Amino acid sequence: MIILVINSGSSSLKYQVREGDDVLAEGLVERIGEAEVPDHAAALDRVDGEVATALGGRSIDAVGHRVVHGGERFSEPVLIDNEITRAIERLNPLAPLHNPAAVTGIRAITEKWPHMPQVAVFDTAFHRTLPEHAWRYAVPDELYRRFGIRRYGFHGTSHAYVARAAAELVGAEALTGIIAHLGNGASVTAVRDGRSIDTSMGFTPLEGLVMGTRSGDIDPSILLFLMREGYSEQDLDALLNRNSGLKGLTGTNDMRSVTEAAESGTERAQLAIEVASYRLAKYVGGYHVAVGGAQALVFTAGIGENAAAFRSAVVSKLGALGLELDEDRNSERSKVARAISTSSSAFPVLVVPTNEEAAIAEATADVVSRS
Ligand code: AMP
Numbered sequence: 001m002i003i004l005v006i007n008s009g010s011s012s013l014k015y016q017v018r019e020g021d022d023v024l025a026e027g028l029v030e031r032i033g034e035a036e037v038p039d040h041a042a043a044l045d046r047v048d049g050e051v052a053t054a055l056g057g058r059s060i061d062a063v064g065h066r067v068v069h070g071g072e073r074f075s076e077p078v079l080i081d082n083e084i085t086r087a088i089e090r091l092n093p094l095a096p097l098h099n100p101a102a103v104t105g106i107r108a109i110t111e112k113w114p115h116m117p118q119v120a121v122f123d124t125a126f127h128r129t130l131p132e133h134a135w136r137y138a139v140p141d142e143l144y145r146r147f148g149i150r151r152y153g154f155h156g157t158s159h160a161y162v163a164r165a166a167a168e169l170v171g172a173e174a175l176t177g178i179i180a181h182l183g184n185g186a187s188v189t190a191v192r193d194g195r196s197i198d199t200s201m202g203f204t205p206l207e208g209l210v211m212g213t214r215s216g217d218i219d220p221s222i223l224l225f226l227m228r229e230g231y232s233e234q235d236l237d238a239l240l241n242r243n244s245g246l247k248g249l250t251g252t253n254d255m256r257s258v259t260e261a262a263e264s265g266t267e268r269a270q271l272a273i274e275v276a277s278y279r280l281a282k283y284v285g286g287y288h289v290a291v292g293g294a295q296a297l298v299f300t301a302g303i304g305e306n307a308a309a310f311r312s313a314v315v316s317k318l319g320a321l322g323l324e325l326d327e328d329r330n331s332e333r334s335k336v337a338r339a340i341s342t343s344s345s346a347f348p349v350l351v352v353p354t355n356e357e358a359a360i361a362e363a364t365a366d367v368v369s370r371s
Contacts, residue, residue, distance in 0.1 A: 001368065002058060003361040004051070007066040008105030010097060013043045017051050017060065018361040025054035026357075040108040048112075062117040063109050064364030066157070066356065068098035070122030071148065077125070077363040079371050080106055080118040088120060094148060095204075117371070119364040126156030129195040134290075137203075151207070153199035155181045158300065159189045160196075161359035165352045166298045167194065169337050177294045177347075178287045180280060181354065182310070183301035184212035184253060188280060190287035198290050200283055206240060209283070210276035212253035215244035217279070246272050255303045255310065263309070273313050281317035288321055295347050297323065300354040311340070315349055322346025 002024070007014040011033050016026040027050055029043040037043050051060070065080070071091045078084055085106050092099045102120070109118055135151040136144075143149040158181050167175040174194030181187050186209040190198040200208025200216075209216045223236055231239070247253040249272035250261065261269035288294045297318075298304075299311055308331045315325045324345040329338070334351075341349040 001061045001365045002055070003364050004047075004060045004063045005066070005357045005360045005364070006063060006105055006109075008040065008101040010101045013040065013047065013105065015047050015051075016357040016361075017054065018357065021358070023357075025051050040104045041111060044108050044112055060113075060116070062119065062364050062368045063113075064119045064121055064360040065102055065106055066123070066360055067102045067120045068123045068154065069095035069152070070120075070124045070128075071152070072128075074120070074122045075125050075128035077119050077121045077367050079367050080120050084120060085110075094152070117368045119367045121157055121360045121363045123154045123156050124152045126160040127153030127189075127196045127199050130197060130199070134198045149203055151199075151202040153187070153189070153196065154201045154205045155185065155187045155189075155199075156196070157356050157359045157363075158354040159187075159191070159199070161356070162298055162300045162352045162354050163189075163191050163194055165337055166296055166350055169339070169350060169352065170296055170348060172295065175296065175298075176291050177296035177298060178284050178291065179298045179300065180284070180304055180314075181301045182209075182280075182299065182303035182307075185214070186211045186216075186280075186301070186303070188283045188287065190290040192291045198287060210249075210272075210279050211245040212255075213242045213245050213247045215240045215248065246276065249275060255307050259307055259309045273310060277310060277313035278317060280314050284314070284318060285321065294321075296350055297347070298350045298352050300352050305335075305351055305353050311349075311351075315341075323349060325349060 002017060002019050005016045005018060011031060013029045013032060017024040029037060029046050031037060032040060032043050067088055069091045071094060073087060085103060088099055089103045106118060109116060159179050162179050163175045166177060175191050176193055177191055179189045179191060185205055187199055187201040188209060189196050206214050207217060226236060245253065246258055250258050250268050252258060258269045258272055262273050284297060303310055311330055312325055315323050324342045325340055326342045330340040335353060337352040339348045339350055
């Protein structure tokens with residue numbers, strides 16, 4: 001089955017065409033809304049043109065969409081129809097930047113290829129198994145009932161994919177362990193018997209770890225304080241989502257630059273790595289308890305897969321759990337799933353490359369072949 005995987009942003013459209021493990025074509029259309037690509041329909045025409053050559057006369061069988069927010073309703077990928085599209089649209093207030101773009105992408109496909117099966121794969125779905133004590137905030141119930149204020153969790157497609165791959169690597173039927181997805185956005189998930197039981201992102205992707213440009217956990221009173229100092233809603237949004245995290249601490253959100261600066265002795269960069277690795281180590285300690293004893297700690301995504309120095313900074317703080325890195329294995333450059341701990345480590349530390357496109361394509365093929 002040939003699957004077109006689409007990740008629609010408000011002004012960009014990222015795509016990949018896959019047949020099983022083969023990537024037949026991929027690309028990015030940017031600046032949607034400007035003269036050359038006035039809307040998502042025009043972006044799709046461009047994708048169609050780019051893909052046609054790669055397919056050499058064959059055609060796409062189904063489209064899989066990355067959808068950020070599935071709210072409380074969607075716990076697995078679904079075949080899209082008008083009602084599903086409207087349901088995704090109703091979740092716009094919860095993901096004001098992402099869900100409207102996904103809906104625009106879905107409608108553009110429906111318009112262009114009315115009979116094309118389309119599947120929505122939700123970033124929140126894997127975390128629908130969180131128990132209520134993990135997803136509740138200790139605020140008046142009315143906030144949950146009126147606005148849906150609760151913890152949802154994100155990066156679910158990646159966490160689910162990595163959970164399966166890690167289980168395979170350690171020879172378990174299902175993973176009981178902790179997965180750290182560390183990219184520009186970062187989250188850590190507690191997985192018991194293959195199911196997510198807690199995760200660090202919450203109502204939005206802002207909660208939890210120190211990220212490229214997001215602060216992660218802070219005292220909410222800081223917002224109230226800054227509002228009294230004259231900061232507007234837009235100021236606070238920009239401050240916490242775009243100008244904090246590694247960028248706030250060092251001036252750059254790129255972990256490569258931060259680790260290089262730290263190695264050459266820049267104190268701010270060293271401090272940023274300590275703040276970020278300490279935060280993650282605290283979560284790992286908590287989640288070790290939550291899952292009833294992890295059987296693996298897994299690193300994935302841009303930083304998790306490539307930043308050996310950062311992995312080392314995290315694991316060096318986890319001696320109390322009996323974890324021990326094999327520094328040679330840790331510094332090996334490799335693209336395959338592998339263990340990087342010593343044989344005397346209490347449980348293995350793994351690096352497992354994530355692949356959200358592959359996961360979305362697999363889920364899409366699965367839903368379409370069952371429908
Ligand atoms: P992602 O969002 O998964 O693409 O991850 C992006 C992050 O991975 C950025 O902070 C990059 O600086 C970081 N990254 C990618 N390669 C490396 C590397 N070799 N060393 C350190 N960080 C890296």
